[in-house]
Amino acid sequence: MQFGIFTVGDVTTDPTTGRTPTEAERIKAMVTIAQKAEEVGLDVFATGEHHNPPFVPSSPTTMLGYIAAKTDRLLLSTSTTLITTNDPVKIAEDYAMLQHLADGRVDLMMGRGNTGPVYPWFGKDITKGIELAVENYDLLRRLWREDVVDWQGTYRTPLRGFTSTPRPLDGVPPFVWHGSIRSPEIAEQAAYYGDGFFANHIFWPKAHFQRLIELYRTRFEHYGHGSADQAIVGLGGQVFMRKNSQDAVSEFRPYFDHAPVYGYGPSLEDFTEMTPLTVGSPAEVIEKTLKFRDYFGDYQRQLFLMDHAGLPLKTVLEQLDLLGEQVVPVLRKEFDALRPSHMPDGPTHAGLRAAAERAAADQRARELEAAGNAS
């Protein structure tokens, strides 16, 4: 099981001080947060991709490449990469390049963005969101898996004899997750390819996500990638902790009350009741996170949102200490003890490379056998 953090990269005024970080401060803070994630023993850092203020991470591979140089073990990912409006050729190139620089510590999560105008900004038609996700991703897969690609589609200029460069590290493309908060089509897409499905359920009640994940698992099995319980699932989470539960609530409340997305709406108490948000002691976070398994089955990756709503860097780093020291070690132990042995591990480059080598060896053995039978 992999544990990590994902960031939206919002520049938000701290409601308790009225101070707004500069873009430079926020960008450097994200790097510091990623380094801290590795230091406290987390496995994954994922950054969002946005093309409008108040968000800063418009260029994820620039940031992840820099973080790759500053870390040794941390897996670098996205939350999400816009498969609709980015050119799939550029995604293929950028993330293969990052794979080489980061020695394979790269995967990515496909998504469709959180703002409508991003489509016209990049010359795309918002009414074709699903179609773009389907066509672009199918091309992206081919660019990583076929050395020379002839391709023609609807939403991009055709390719003749095109080779995306550099080729994926060790011939193994990065693992891909598909993130969706709404669309069954995306769960179906993830299942079809045997890719991972990430449900960022942090703003929504669980019933909707149970349906999405159940659909993904059922279809994963239908397409022959393994049994439904072996499908690769990732979940979001959102926590704020202090040693004493009441301290966590009183410190986080002003950030909650003014937060982008849900601020000025439901009370902190109602929201923690309805969604995965946990504000309390590390023990409460452990208890609530372990319940995710009851709702969604055994899963491979848990990402927490830790650094939004104007929380100062110092506070975020304290939160990561608590997460890394008091929460994740317990979750690892508990989840591992509960997980049946036929469950796949969280995806890594080494794991995918070993699987590819096994598949190639099997193929060679079959060919030898066929040749032997023929003679």
Next chain:
Amino acid sequence: MTTFTVAVVSAGLGQPSSTRLLADQLAGAVRTAVAGRGDRVEVITLELRELAHDITDNLLTGFPSVALHSALDAVGSADAAIAVTPVFSGSYSGLFKSFFDVLDRDALVGTPVLLAATGGSARHSLVLDYAMRPLLSYLKADIVPTGVFAATADFGSDEAGRSLADRVHRAAGELVARLSPSAVRTVDGLDGDLGPGPERNPRAARSDPFENLVPFEQLLARR
């Protein structure tokens, strides 16, 4: 005998409210008319006042609370609906509109809906046709021809009161006329207007994307 469900959406804010009073009169008239032809009706009345915070929260967070979710479900699964609002600043109330803003866009497709409103004087009565009707048309509801407006005076004077009772009776009759047991709809293929084909039953067109999943090969081929 068939049991129909009728959802009544009442956006009155006062307690007691004349909007609720009118809503109850309409629900009572529907009950009588349904009983008159030997069927039964279950009336679910939603006081939007009780859901006002939840509706605002839904606008801000994008998802409904448990209580609002069941209210939205009740409207979406009802056989017919009665929508009643007070007139505020020349139109339906903001709360009334907000409820329909968080209601699923397909929730009322083909559902018979009776429109009614209350106001201080009859000078506001065109709210039915200039504000409410376009909103419910957008939602593709099957709106009955008679809308019912009740001015404050209608609840008092004999003549006006009788006239209101007549309008309530007529509108309720129009709503009930649209409540056809599905068995009746499907036995007679000649009955064009109420015919059985799914293409002629707009409510059947409502789709659950989970149950009507498009297999991925088709998504790939469709692009």
